[in-house]
């Protein structure tokens with residue numbers, strides 16, 4: 374049991390009040406993050422607040438159960454570390470890598486952090502030693518030696534070694550003539566994606582990128598409005614998308630799975646809602662998928678297709694095989710096979726599609742798609758059903 378002095382009671386009250394603030398943060402954080410894992414982490418960290426301060430003051434709040442404060446402290450540190458390390462995995466993490474480039478970066482950060490910690494501990498140790506040394510022991514000549522070795526020669530050698538270790542990682546992966554090229558254009562606030570296989574036809578899609586595992590893929594990155602930045606944390610470092618320029622990013626996926634990429638440069642109101650799913654597939658599956666995506670839209674029944682035209686949606690959206698190409702908005706030819714809606718801003722369901730069509734600004738403030746607020750429910754239903762059928 375914990376002692377129940379009045380000061381402890383006051384402390385508890387304060388602590389609970391303090392807890393409300395992070396709760397607000399964790400709720401907005403969870404809403405924004407979009408991934409359940411992050412939600413869990415926020416909540417775990419939030420709960421940790423109730424445990425942490427209590428045991429950090431063992432003198433004030435003695436524990437009478439016989440459990441050692443030190444043991445509790447150690448346990449606590451363990452739990453905090455574990456919950457923080459939990460953040461090192463996930464669909465959008467530089468620590469759970471699925472590509473050669475990101476793996477090299479992960480190794481580099483480990484080397485740098487370890488070196489940094491060792492140096493910090495060393496300097497700390499020296500400082501303690503200097504302060505504790507009896508007067509007269511550290512004379513001028515020895516001081517000069519320390520400055521020479523640890524102030525000049527040591528850092529020069531160390532920094533050279535660290536530089537040498539990191540330089541090879543700056544090299545771009547070699548790309549062959551028969552490697553797949555994917556052109557990605559950043560738009561406010563979505564992604565135009567074009568697959569340019571060396572021997573096949575160019576195929577346009579949007580807001581989702583699929584790549585084959587074990588093959589080299591070269592991205593050509595551009596922007597037609599403002600600065601964006603293309604970042605798939607688990608695959609490679611970020612590369613800016615600059616109007617009037619084409620930047621290259623060469624990647625090589627090593628592990629199949631579903632991941633997430635984001636826009637990493639503030640580009641307007643819905644910058645934080647500009648993400649995309651990344652699916653790394655086995656090469657054979659990928660080829661089959663690309664062949665399907667290169668084809669025309671599926672045949673559909675129902676009134677949705679006609680309504681799509683009546684409302685003028687085809688003025689901005691292409692559905693190859695159904696409507697002549699317009700490339701103002703995202704290509705919707707195989708929209709129904711995407712994992713999420715509106716650049717990963719919403720889950721892919723008939724009801725989210727309906728509400729997005731009627732008022733895109735609710736999910737994506739500033740989105741360059743007009744609202745169709747007065748569209749009757751039956752029409753919205755029919756159009757959403759039509760879009761979902763476009764596999």
Ligand code: HEC
Pocket residue numbers: 561562563579580681684685686687688689690701702703713714715716726730737740741742743745756760
């Ligand atoms: C003036 C051009 C324009 C018109 C007209 C238009 N849209 Fe859009 N639409 C866009 C743009 C731009 C986006 C991208 C918005 C974003 O994510 O920032 C978009 C996004 C979408 C998306 C999400 C695409 C994806 O990849 O997830 C759907 C679905 C959609 N529109 C359906 C419709 C329907 C249905 C209509 C007709 C009722 C329509 N749009 C009319 C421009 C338009």
Ligand SMILES: [Cu+2]
Pocket residue numbers: 559560562600601602636637638639640644647
């Ligand atoms: Cu952006």
